[in-house]
Amino acid sequence: MTKRPALALAAGAALFLLAAPAAPATAAPQRSTDVQETVTVDPTGRIAEDGTVTLSGTYRCVGGDGAAFVSSNVRKSSTTSAGGTTTVIQGIGGTAAVCDGETHRWENSSVPSMEVAPGKVSVEATVTELTFHGILPLPRFHAVERHEVTLTKA
DSSP: OOHHHHHHHHHHHHHHHHHSOOOOOSSOOOOTTTSOOEEOOOSEEEEOTTOOEEEEEEEEOOOOOSEEEEEEEEEEEEEOTTSOEEEEEEEEEEEEEOOSSSOEEEEEEEOOSSOOOSEEEEEEEEEEEEEEETTEEEEEEEEEEEEEEEEEEO
């Protein structure tokens, strides 16, 4: 067979395969577009006598190929002597996350280096996955939530 008829035959076969209907999938894998990725923060947190702050909530993520975790922090704003505002952010632990599309609970605890008292605080929770691009681990953010929490004595 010469080159021209062989190329024409190959091109025709490729067009035929592209036009053929795809076979229906019986159990398609879950994609991140199928499930809404979320993280929530419970409206009440705890502060122990020793200063340990405990925050909790739920999360749901999918498509995790790398190490994933739920981190949380407390934000505290105060007025400076010059009349401006300063914000201090303190991390409150981290929990390993499973990105399987199911809803899971998370709970983080630590003793912050700044003074935190019972009452209202601003809390942020984030579901993050570390994915490697070559040798460099880069964060992939699945979900973020920020809202007010009332810290009560434990």
